[in-house]
Amino acid sequence: MDLLEYQGKQLFAKHGIAVPSGEVADNVDDAIAAAERIGYPCAIKAQVLIGGRGKAGGVKIAKDVDEARQYASDIIGMDITGPHGEGPFRVDSVWIEGGSDIAEEYYASIILDRGEKKLLAMVSAQGGMDIEAVASANPADLTKVHIDPTKPFDAAAARSIVESAGLAEDALDEAADVLAKLAEVAREEDATLIEVNPLIVTADRNVVALDAKVTIDGNSLFRHEDLAEIADTVDDPQEQMAKEKGLTYVKLDGNVGILANGAGLCMSTLDVVAQAGGAPANFLDAGGGSKAEAIVNALEVIKSDSKVTAILFNIFGGITRCDEIAKGIVTASGQIDLDLPLVVRLDGTNFEEGLAILAEANLPNLHQEKTMLDAARRVVELAGGAS
Amino acid sequence: MSIIIDEKTKLAVSGLTGREGSFHGLRNKAYGTDLVAGVTPGKGGQDVEGTPVFDTIKEAVDEAGANTSMIFVPARFAAPAINEAIDSGVETVIAITEGIPVLDMLATYWKAKEAGVRLIGPNCPGVLSPGKANVGIIPDSFFDPGPIGVVSKSGTLTYQIGNELKQAGTGNSSIVGIGGDPIVGSDFIDILKLYEADPDTELIVMVGEIGGDAEERAAEFIAAEITKPVVAYIAGFTAPPGKQMGHAGAIISGSSGTAQAKKDALEAKGVRVGESPTETAAIAVETLRG
Structure with missing residues (x-):
């Protein structure tokens, strides 16, 4: 079961990972009201289960109420096709969050590697873009480390990964902490994929998850009541x-x-x-x-x-x-x-x-x-x- | 010969007192499998049509001589039951249960590995060695003894192919359902190794489906290590990206794990891949008969 961005961010927040605060809206009026509460500039982001939203015009920064109205009405109801031809997916809701002052854009993920039968942590200093392109153009820019299933994966264990990915020195501690918490989300919420792209460092040097792509193992829903409720909302x-x-x-x-x-x-x-x-x-x-x-x-x-x-x-x-x-x-x-x-x-x-x-x-x-x-x-x- | 199970198998069924467990456990017994015990916590001392029931798998090993455990308990209790089986001293654990959380299986996979216990499944139809033993839910009437070893991610698809082989007048050394979950105890490669070493297996049929890279890895392994002919079938060419098709493992994201990628990987290593179950069985029979 895939989570929408805002549902993934709520899960991150539950585990102490910093995310921008925001609101979800399924119509233009509610979106404008949310934007007014949050203030400008704010990001208006299509909530669909597919990557490549930005390129498709599903993510916009509104500077004022007029832009918020324009973007919300453009995005709600639009169809977005994925980078590999998936979909199209109809946008039923938007997530509105405060604009972030971005100094660096990184990439971090934890995924289940079926072949190796281990969780795999991936970190890159080249975030904010198509990570598959980064990995194929310059594999050295993506640090991939399997998590030893027999040992605890804490911030100390995560530290060497973010170090070898070449993140900024003053962001290493926080980034390691985020990576360890992402692994905690995987273990405790039965997530088989967690991807944060971008993981940003703000101008005042805080590490914040600006996006969230999370897949929850459907077999585990019996022990996650909150996630099981999300699973009950099927569109078709x-x-x-x-x-x-x-x-x-x-x-x-x-x-x-x-x-x-x-x-x-x-x-x-x-x-x-x-x-x-x-x-x-x-x-x-x-x-x-x-x-x-x-x-x-x-x-x-x-x-x-x-x-x-x-x-x-x-x-x-x-x-x-x-x-x-x-x-x-x-x-x-x-x-x-x-x-x-x-x-x-x-x-x-x-x-x-x-x-x-x-x-x-x-x-x-x-x-x-x-x-x-x-x-x-x-x-x-x-x-x-x-x- | 055959692989994994045979006349020497002494089977303990966890969940034998349940409806499904008793139906299939007793069916396995009727086929000739040496069913020595049932296991249900709190029901030790009872029996199921003459088969003694124990509280723990360890007792089934110590007191009834069980060497193979079949897990037929509900999903949320299944991983602990498999772990118990791994610790009990059996050589082989065959987990039929569907719907076990994948991260539980991740831990269990490494536990089995460390203990040197062979784990088949979960979410699999089990193993059948025609004429010798049946552990699981494979309908034995569609399979005769013969020289073809089958290894498959799917149950019903295997029955389909097995039946076509039978109608063509041949049969099987063993049929192994490895299961369709993202994490299974034994992959294609583990079973291919066993068939390669089994003198009664002359040809191997491998049935895969979309998701993961087990077929691609198997293709590399076949080229390097397998001297016997291998014929393959892959299901899921028409599956759209990002949609899960029943088996938890059968999901493809992006361009990797597609049926076409698997077919290409196998063909690049000289493995013939059938277009349909029917054609796959026909290629196997044709290859066998030269």
């Missing part, structure tokens, strides 16, 4: 609906609705549909041991996306029993209007029983295929051109 209506029904659903752009059991098989199903010339509308993992009820829920979620013109069920029963899936399809056809073509491929545990149940129900829009590839071709044909 289909994703919200799926969440309430306990399904793993990710919305995509195409017109072929997809349900499979197991994350790997579901990803593979998206791939073969794309190879067959189709455009998947979603990822939906019905999970192991899916029962009839889950199938009804899944069909409701998929169908609520108006782009969908045909649906593919790709089931390979392991724990999941194909007869349960078939019963779910029949039950669903009685409860919701199945006016879209539904291609079903059942294989694995109890597939013969499942096929018999479907044959007996003789549903009008149902098409059976024996293999995953044939099912993918069929659903693409029935869905018509990618919308």
Whole structure:
């Protein structure tokens, strides 16, 4: 789960890391009122879960109330596309904070290195710009040190990292303290990525986190009530609906609705549909041991996306029993209007029983295929051109 | 032969008294796995259809001779249960549980490493050595004994490929689900090493998916250390950046960890990569039969 900048800053503040004070607003009037309270100049920053906001025009400094009004109305509601083509992401809110008097811009992060199975601390004196560009142009400018999982990581341990990154001498103690606290945020809040770019030194030589990019491990939310509340705010209506029904659903752009059991098989199903010339509308993992009820829920979620013109069920029963899936399809056809073509491929545990149940129900829009590839071709044909 | 589990496996199941744990533990037993104990704190002295239950894994080791532990307890209690298993004296711990916090697994990973205990998972379907033993939730009816070793991040995708291999008239030495989480006890490389040393494995099928760099690392390792043919499949070509696809590990940020990058890394080292599970199984069979 990714946090918005202001949510990340609130987490930093909780752990004693200096951040500019500010307010969040989701409309222009509130943004202006916040700017008036904070004073000028103030920064008006789009709250979206993607980097490259500045380049996209999502971060502005307002010198007076007129500029605050102008920038807030420009930014709220704008669409921002990420540097790698992610999104677009609609800006629903802005964070307004007091302008900072910047003397130096650094970079600091703590991330989970899956390959090395350790937390990795990265620090650079070249902050405020695209850190991937810094790292590839001049790798020596980015200091990378793995954190020993068996030893405490305190300000003393952090000190050698900020030193070798070449930060200003008089900022070393504070920067080391911030880095140690970022590692504390990682450990205590179950963050798998924390990035501060820029970490600034102000004119009066204070070290302040001017940005915050934080990813929290979704598996840990049971022990973080405050963060779990943030996780409950999902924007997309289909994703919200799926969440309430306990399904793993990710919305995509195409017109072929997809349900499979197991994350790997579901990803593979998206791939073969794309190879067959189709455009998947979603990822939906019905999970192991899916029962009839889950199938009804899944069909409701998929169908609520108006782009969908045909649906593919790709089931390979392991724990999941194909007869349960078939019963779910029949039950669903009685409860919701199945006016879209539904291609079903059942294989694995109890597939013969499942096929018999479907044959007996003789549903009008149902098409059976024996293999995953044939099912993918069929659903693409029935869905018509990618919308 | 086979890897990780076989006729000599003596299994203790943590969570055997629970609904899922008893269903799969007893299924494993019915397959022929030597299920020697269940473990549930506070339920020591009971039994589950004749299998004795102990309060601790240590007791299951000392009193019932368990050498392999399967963890089937809910996520928030799972990391402590794995840690207990590591300290108990078993050789292998297979963690099925999904949803364990990743930083808990980070500590547990190093604990297992230090103790010299083999950890498989978490969030995995377990290990099956056809005809010998099954520890986990892999549906054994889709797999016959044979010369192909399978190692996979995904459960259902493995069943799909395994079934196609069976229909083509071949089978498996072992099937190992390493799990789809960001931190797992054993990576592709750990399992590739075991298959390389296993005389009954003639070919290895490796099933990966987006996220992390385990496939890229495996590609380097295969080129340097593996003499047996390896055929791979990667899922997640159509996954958009920044979206998490079910498995906690299956998330890509920016350009690294994409399915295409993994396919390219493997192909650059001479590993053939199938376009679909069906094609992957077909390449494996074709390679095997020369």
